[in-house]
Amino acid sequence: MTHSMHPIIIHISNDFPDIVAPGKTKAVQHLVDGTPEFRHIIYSLNRINGWRGITSVPFGTDRTAISYKALPKGLFWEARLKDVANYIIRDLTEKNITPDLIQGHKFTVEGLVAQDIAAYFKKPFMLSIQGDTDTKILQMKRSLRKRFQVIADQAAMVFPFAHWPIATFQKYLTLDPHKISVLPVVPAIDVLSPAPLIAESCLLSVFHLDSWNRKNIIGMMNALKIVQEAIPNARLDIYGSGSLKNSKWLKKLIEDYGLEDSVSLLGAVPNGELPQLMKKYVGFVLPSKRESYGLVYAEALFAGLPILFSKDRGIDGFFPTDKIGYACDPFDANDIAKGMAHLLTYQSKLKASIADLQSSGGLDVIRRSSILDVYRQGIQKVLSAA
Secondary structure, three states, X not given: OOHHHOOEEEEEEOOOOOOOOOOOOOHXXXXXXXXXXXXXXXXXXXXXXXXXXXXXXXXXXXXXXXXXXXXXXHOOHHHHHHHHHHHHHHHXXXXXXXXXXXXXXXXOXXXXXXXXXXXXXXXXXXXXXXXXXXXXXXXXXXXXXXHHHHHHHHOOEEEEOOOOHHHHHHHHOOOOHHHEOOOOOOOOOOOOOOOOOOOOOEEEEEOOHXXXXXXXXXXXXXXXXXXXXXXXXXXXXXXXXXXXXXXXXXXXXXXXXXXXXXXXXXXXXXXXXXHHHHOOOOEEEOOOOOOOOXXXXXXXXXXXXXXXXXXXXXXXXXXXXXXXXXXXXXXXXXXXXXXXXXXXXXXXXXXXXXXXXXXXXXXXXXXXXXXXXXXXXXXXXXXXXX
């Protein structure tokens, strides 16, 4: 089958690994790689502080990295994204490519670009909602809310990463529920297996150490001190890479809290070893202040591990909380402590409940094949209506 026989989808994404920033998340890449029946043309965006100017470089077939200069704090945001849209339109026109569908991978950012490209080619567009960034911009950018409403009206399909941001969007915009299809992040590994019971009162957290504030390490340490009043041997192992500066600072912070004997920074997890590592713990703890989805929660459930997560963030809304762990207020150390104690106290019940979800297909909604089916069906629905 030649390229011309595949429906052509243009992707506009700030989160696609490219030659400029190869370390970006692979969430969009996994969607693209998982649906080869479409021709996916990627424009990977990279914002650089500056007044104006756009450059691009190819980094593979149908892959273009775009670097565009823009002022910080979103100044003249709409105008600069219009320039990016025009740049992509010119590139597609010069290559004699007419898309069938355009996707912007964040509603409030790439969505503006996708709308302009779709208008030029008179084709449909669809959008992702990444709860952390998109809800923050929607709340802050009051001057763009009319534009955002027009985008919501015109979009053929909207894919939130999770359930929780839908309510925030509906507070500020009118979203047609028939155009909403929740699309979790595609996991790289989704092998299911139950977790054994662990005698030690040891909890696990995994995050990039440079994101220590957003991931709420101080909240976790304050909570652990509360837990230790009733469970003195409770401990927390933290895995994740980070800058030398932050690693040293966090080590000093742990010492200042007097937790050097019960909180350990253990470095990055070797590739592919996280599922087995997780089985050495009672539960997984990550009470993030902000979290669009949090793939690591899904990975913990695949490994059979109960999870402590934040209410109205991340994976909240996918499963009954009592079946998988505890949903806490991330700004309340006492509530985080209740969650930690809950995982430690009800380990057997929770691990059995998660094993039941695994065996009954209850976790399928966050597994690779199901997510790709939802994405594929969404695309086909839009294309068939065009």
